[in-house]
Amino acid sequence: MMKRLFPSLRLSAALLLAWLLLNQSVEPAHLLLGAFLAVATPLLTRSLQPLPHARIRRPLLLVRLLFTSLLEIIRSCFNVSRIILFTRPEGVNSQFIRIPLDLRNPYGLALLSCIINTTPGTVWAEILPGTNDLALHVFDLHDAQWWVDTIKSVYERPLIEIFEG
Amino acid sequence: MLTSLLSLAIWFALICIVLAMLCCTVRLFVGPAAQDRVLALDTLWMCAMLLILMLGIRFGSLIYFEAAVLIALTGFVSTVALAKFLMRGEVIE
Amino acid sequence: MTGAENLPAWAAVPVIFLLVLGGGIALIGAIGLMRLPSFYQRIHGPAITVTLGAGCILIASMIHFTALQSRPVIHELLITVFVLMTAPVVSMLIMRAAVYRDLRAQKNTFSAGPDDVYRLPPEEKD
Structure with missing residues (x-):
């Protein structure tokens, strides 16, 4: 009931x-x-929902992840402002990079895309069709491997624990 | 002292947002591609919402909040529609 | 008339700080939109307007009205949550629209190379 x-x-x-x-x-x-x-x-719109509701296994970890990404958003806001104001735009190396993901849960992927897109300096383009690779556009790219490692360790591993656990 | 500083800060933020809207308008007219114009329009919506919020602070009235909510909602819907149209809506060749 | 005269100091100081920061950041984002040379760089400009600029001004508005009406006025949280939920969707949709349009203009499909993700035409600077 x-x-x-x-x-x-x-x-x-x-x-x-x-x-x-x-x-x-x-x-x-x-x-x-x-x-x-x-x-x-929720009763009237239930038929619009294609998937069962998400089950969050570790709410505290979710709160901590959101707090970490808030700090990261503020930090990269100032980085992007500094680049816009003080760097010659020709010298900024903006590129697409490719990040292999292990996360499969659709809710986890949605949350990951929201976090990445809200962080200034990175824009999620799409998950390349046929693979589970993420195409990510980075505003100021120095080291592609550093981005892969950061996204996998800071964002993806907690999300796997939260949603797939 | 603090009061005049506060009204100065309110004016500063208002002028900043108006200048930001001007920048968006320049990009809206210059283009060059359609996606630039959609991006500029979306930023213009967001700046308009911030401008309404700033006017609310300036006049000390809560009425402006409803207008800001409506602008945020319509801005999101229109930008999504335009972006979807850009992605699928045109005849290829 | 504005009611700002009787704002207590504990509220006025953070409001001043947040308004100056938020207005400046919003302007910097729009300047980025205006002066960066290619579309894929320009898409990063408005992101700071939407996150930190809007966030600062929304928090300033909350503090201002809470102090002014001496009761908690937190309904700006609705706009904050809404903006935080919609801004990523918008930027992802515009990004994908741009990538698909560029690929279509070039009649090229995805490149499967390990280092380059999309093989986009050289960007014309303006």
């Missing part, structure tokens, strides 16, 4: 929280409408 009414408790809680934030109040009326939305929306 619980399982049928709430396919994902996390999604329902997030919807309720978003509704309350949008209305900026915790009055009973808003709570009631928000609870209705939180129950109805």
